[in-house]
Amino acid sequence: MTGKISRKFFEENIINKTGAVRRDVVVPPRNGVDVGIIEINGGYMAVTTDPLYIDVSFGLKKAAWFAFHILASDLYTSGIRAEYMSIDLNLPEKITDDQFNEIWNVIHEECKKYNIEVVTGHTARYAGVSFPMIGGVTLMGTGDKYITTENATAGDSIIMARSCGLEASVILVYTFPEYVKDHLGSETLKSIQDKFYTMTCVPEELLAIDFGIGDKITSMHDATEGGLLNSVYEIGYASENGIRIYYDNIIIDRDIERICLLFNINSMRSISEGTLLFTVKSRYAVEFMEKLRNSGFNSNIIGEVTEKSKGIKLIRDNKEYDINPEDDQLWNAVSEGIKRGLK
Numbered sequence: 001m002t003g004k005i006s007r008k009f010f011e012e013n014i015i016n017k018t019g020a021v022r023r024d025v026v027v028p029p030r031n032g033v034d035v036g037i038i039e040i041n042g043g044y045m046a047v048t049t050d051p052l053y054i055d056v057s058f059g060l061k062k063a064a065w066f067a068f069h070i071l072a073s074d075l076y077t078s079g080i081r082a083e084y085m086s087i088d089l090n091l092p093e094k095i096t097d098d099q100f101n102e103i104w105n106v107i108h109e110e111c112k113k114y115n116i117e118v119v120t121g122h123t124a125r126y127a128g129v130s131f132p133m134i135g136g137v138t139l140m141g142t143g144d145k146y147i148t149t150e151n152a153t154a155g156d157s158i159i160m161a162r163s164c165g166l167e168a169s170v171i172l173v174y175t176f177p178e179y180v181k182d183h184l185g186s187e188t189l190k191s192i193q194d195k196f197y198t199m200t201c202v203p204e205e206l207l208a209i210d211f212g213i214g215d216k217i218t219s220m221h222d223a224t225e226g227g228l229l230n231s232v233y234e235i236g237y238a239s240e241n242g243i244r245i246y247y248d249n250i251i252i253d254r255d256i257e258r259i260c261l262l263f264n265i266n267s268m269r270s271i272s273e274g275t276l277l278f279t280v281k282s283r284y285a286v287e288f289m290e291k292l293r294n295s296g297f298n299s300n301i302i303g304e305v306t307e308k309s310k311g312i313k314l315i316r317d318n319k320e321y322d323i324n325p326e327d328d329q330l331w332n333a334v335s336e337g338i339k340r341g342l343k
Contacts, residue, residue, distance in 0.1 A: 003331050004225040007031045032234025033148045034074040044146045046078035052135040057174045064106035069200035076205035077220040079213035080143035087121040089135040152219040152239035156305040157285035159278040161204045161297050163253035164228040165260050165267030166274045168330040178343040191255040199274040216284045223275035226328050228268045242310035245303030265329040
């Protein structure tokens with residue numbers, strides 16, 4: 001498979017080989033958990049890391065913005081604001097100084113916007129390096145409390161913000177714009193292109209932090225690799241609970257769905273940076289959903305956390321279907337499109 005490794009591989013090859021066990025590491029690496037948490041002097045530091053993913057089909061400025069927000073969206077799921085960045089830039093030999101500055105200026109401006117300082121890093125050009133993976137980034141922040149997907153609790157409501165399939169549709173449109181335009185028209189093409197800067201969870205996560213984490217918002221999880229359904233599964237798996245979500249309540253944007261159908265992928269099984277799931281104490285769910293909507297974010301209550309014995313289920317047409325982890329469907333679609341010579 002391409003993309004992120006499977007849960008099985010992670011558990012068999014990585015999870016039991018993470019060096020020394022330290023008492024101050026209160027959330028170590030775990031499947032379905034976006035951050036690590038370290039206890040420091042009675043407070044907590046949240047840490048997350050990702051590749052520096054620069055997809056040149058977006059254009060360098062957009063690609064750099066997206067690379068920043070992929071990382072930030074993970075960090076803020078902890079309920080802790082980002083403060084420090086460590087960045088390793090393994091640059092292609094062919095990258096020019098002007099191209100580098102396009103990328104770096106965007107990262108600098110986004111860090112300024114969110115009050116983050118770059119505290120260390122490494123920058124070099126190397127043979128054999130090519131876009132889109134040109135390094136790695138670690139983001140850190142401190143706070144007096146935190147949440148992870150492990151904190152979801154039976155009885156919580158599940159709120160979804162933004163449509164599933166968001167990132168997959170944007171990647172497909174930017175990779176194969178002529179094919180999309182020929183089959184779905186220029187209006188659909190532009191509709192998806194205009195969604196580029198919605199591929200971040202940070203604004204909604206900041207609303208959740210202000211609303212109240214722990215006592216109100218119990219967890220946040222972005223619907224990235226494997227899409228909405230994998231993310232739902234990961235919340236259930238990490239928290240050791242059951243989940244019920246209702247198909248009729250899931251947000252599926254019409255134009256996003258048209259793109260996914262054109263490339264024969266399931267929008268609920270495809271990567272979707274910008275789509276965020278919250279588990280919320282049920283008595284606060286409607287209030288928080290309305291707060292999201294009033295702030296301009298399409299959102300809906302799509303289900304609830306249940307007892308583990310009830311399983312992780314999708315309810316559609318009054319029938320229950322098991323939700324299990326599956327490979328993300330986008331990457332095969334991209335590979336197939338390249339093989340077919342789509343433009």
